[in-house]
Amino acid sequence: MGIFSSIKEKLFGKAAEETPAGTVTAEAVKPVTADVSATPTKADVSATPATAGKDAAVTPAAGTETSAAPVDVAAIMDAAVKKNGQKLDWRKSIVDMMKALDLDSSLSARKELADELGYTGDKNDSATMNVWLHKALMKALAENGGKVPADLLD
Secondary structure, X not given: OOHHHHHHHHHHHHOOOOOOOOOOOHHHOOXXXXXXXXXXXXXXXXXXXXXHOOOXXXXXXXXXXXXXXXXXXXXXXXXXXXXXXXXXXXXXXXXXXXXXXXXXXXXXXXXXXXXXXXXXXXXXXXXXXXXXXXXXXXXXXXXXXEEOOHHHOO
């Protein structure tokens, strides 16, 4: 398993057990099931999504899955920092983010993550690589189901 996969597992795997109040999880959303034995009335047929207008609610068909709410990366990271006990600035530092998640934050681990995320710059310029890594990681997390604060996606 790669470094990015480990980060996703730490963040997205923790979503169910450390969900902040007010955040919707997949477990909290129950699929809507239709009573297929009921005969539709004329009113039911006339209110199909094609004819009902923009205010009509469309419910998922029986057996379809509802999509999970995005994982709140900031909330999980803030909780991880608090649990870690060190003063870590995960919002600006890839090293601090990895430390908060109890992952190897060594230069070699960051170079491996850089390879995974497609970094083409000089890996010996660790400061530049670290800044790129943090931005690329935030973007990758957002693309993979994470809710990342807008200021971290710039």
